[in-house]
Amino acid sequence: MEQIFAFISENIRFIYLIILMVFLGIEVISHVPSVLHTPLMSGANAIHGVVIVGAIIVMGRAEPDNYLALVLGFFSVILGTLNVVGGFVVTDRMLEMFKKKKK
Amino acid sequence: MEKYITDLIYLIGSVSFILGLKMLSHPETARKGNLYAAAGMVLAILATIFLDPAIHNIIWIFGGIAIGTVVGWIAAKKVKMTAMPQMVSLFNGMGGACAAVISVVEYTRHDFSHGGGAAFIAIVMAGLIIGTVSFAGSMIAFGKLNGNIGDKVFPGQKFINLVILIAAIGLSYYLSTQHQPENTLLLITLGVAVLYGVMFVMPIGGADMPVVISLLNSFTGIAAALGGFIYNNQVMLTGGILVGSAGTILTIIMCKAMNRSLFNVIAGAFGTTNAAAAGDGAAKGTVKEISISDAAVLLAYSKKVFIVPGYGLAVAQAQHTCHELEKLLEEKGVEVKYAIHPVAGRMPGHMNVLLAESDVPYEKLLEMEEANGEMANTDVSIIIGANDVVNPAARHDKNSPIYGMPILDVDKSANVIIMKRSMAAGYAGIDNELFYYPNNRMLFGDAKASLQKLVTEVKAL
Numbered sequence: 001m002e003q004i005f006a007f008i009s010e011n012i013r014f015i016y017l018i019i020l021m022v023f024l025g026i027e028v029i030s031h032v033p034s035v036l037h038t039p040l041m042s043g044a045n046a047i048h049g050v051v052i053v054g055a056i057i058v059m060g061r062a063e064p065d066n067y068l069a070l071v072l073g074f075f076s077v078i079l080g081t082l083n084v085v086g087g088f089v090v091t092d093r094m095l096e097m098f099k100k101k102k103k
Numbered sequence: 104m105e106k107y108i109t110d111l112i113y114l115i116g117s118v119s120f121i122l123g124l125k126m127l128s129h130p131e132t133a134r135k136g137n138l139y140a141a142a143g144m145v146l147a148i149l150a151t152i153f154l155d156p157a158i159h160n161i162i163w164i165f166g167g168i169a170i171g172t173v174v175g176w177i178a179a180k181k182v183k184m185t186a187m188p189q190m191v192s193l194f195n196g197m198g199g200a201c202a203a204v205i206s207v208v209e210y211t212r213h214d215f216s217h218g219g220g221a222a223f224i225a226i227v228m229a230g231l232i233i234g235t236v237s238f239a240g241s242m243i244a245f246g247k248l249n250g251n252i253g254d255k256v257f258p259g260q261k262f263i264n265l266v267i268l269i270a271a272i273g274l275s276y277y278l279s280t281q282h283q284p285e286n287t288l289l290l291i292t293l294g295v296a297v298l299y300g301v302m303f304v305m306p307i308g309g310a311d312m313p314v315v316i317s318l319l320n321s322f323t324g325i326a327a328a329l330g331g332f333i334y335n336n337q338v339m340l341t342g343g344i345l346v347g348s349a350g351t352i353l354t355i356i357m358c359k360a361m362n363r364s365l366f367n368v369i370a371g372a373f374g375t376t377n378a379a380a381a382g383d384g385a386a387k388g389t390v391k392e393i394s395i396s397d398a399a400v401l402l403a404y405s406k407k408v409f410i411v412p413g414y415g416l417a418v419a420q421a422q423h424t425c426h427e428l429e430k431l432l433e434e435k436g437v438e439v440k441y442a443i444h445p446v447a448g449r450m451p452g453h454m455n456v457l458l459a460e461s462d463v464p465y466e467k468l469l470e471m472e473e474a475n476g477e478m479a480n481t482d483v484s485i486i487i488g489a490n491d492v493v494n495p496a497a498r499h500d501k502n503s504p505i506y507g508m509p510i511l512d513v514d515k516s517a518n519v520i521i522m523k524r525s526m527a528a529g530y531a532g533i534d535n536e537l538f539y540y541p542n543n544r545m546l547f548g549d550a551k552a553s554l555q556k557l558v559t560e561v562k563a564l
Binding site for chain 2: 031034036039040045064075
């Protein structure tokens, strides 16, 4: 039990950050018109592509003889990039169409 | 110095994500919001590569980014608007897989010599399981939306799923209490998580796929945030949690639109109540058909027409023809509007995206409440490939599985034309009593072919 409390205490800043972010996430999208649900979902999908930063760290910190980390790291960089690039481009394509008809 | 700049850039990145998401929820600013978030992402990626002195193998990193960019860009540019939901699901799966791979590598690299580090391993395992479930689930969702995979329901499924989930959590707990690496068990946990992802999405019906994708989207967000915890990386943490919470709320909003709880969706309620509903044998009457020429006359001499699109419109790729018919009727002085049910299609807003693609003006797309308010003084409602979202049973039949779901009250308009390929039931697998209403007539055939014929007929009038 003490371990858990110690963990919370050690990471208290992160935990505050998480809690505030949760509320922020709720607040930011709670009044979205249903027209924008799909682009919003797609945009959020692109944003969690930030996981690519972790992939870069895996790849970048891999020792030259740690082939497992090198191969998996390379693979995860590709996967993360797909998520980021694909996500933002698809979202932009959806929103582009909304623009056109507005004129 | 580099560390300070990195921190600052990560801060800018986090703010750009929040701002981007905020702007994405307003029609005027949405596109800019997406670009802001993308710019923040590029900054965060570049800062990680160039400002962290511990980062090596830069050529390989750029190689991976180059491959991912080319493939992702082409895939995103080439995909048809109707296949958008699958694509989002696929990209989401990639993110989940990325998070899972990171966890695997971090587990194998973990230094066990100073004790186990239970909390660290628990976080790594959570990232592994959530990322993997998101990946496997997204692939199944992709397969289902693409029509490669059908719904699979068997008795005891919920119980088995629960057992699998408990097994995955139990394995993670065991691994986090160990003081040496257990690579075999790690792989087994990975396998169990894949199995859970597959089994989790398998029984869920096609109509519920949007909800599932949104849910898996928030899963990947959480997996990314756990990665942020592993690396003490704020931008991953904020980005991930933001998507995790926004995605969850979006999921709940979607469930509300169908008047169902999230639990209900996950348990695959449509799948299990089908049999009972079919046996009810609702009062049936006669179904009247309408010919193309009659339909054309009816439409052309109406004052006000509502078009109610559904997934059938997307499947038939009929959005352009639909817009053509709308313009033609407008030229003849008919007021034409679209009534969009929040869950029509396979994703919320799917119909809006589709119709926007064929240049239907924004103002013509009415949301459900607005459309229902005008239904009573509408001459004709023409339903193209939608079914459950206009089923009046949702209003009064307590035994119907969709009872309580808000619907478009098309039956209140003077005439209803349902364009459909056959009398088959919708995704919920239930009969639609609207077919038998006296003010309804059926126009059987492929949506696109029928719309084309209608256009020709109306032109000739």
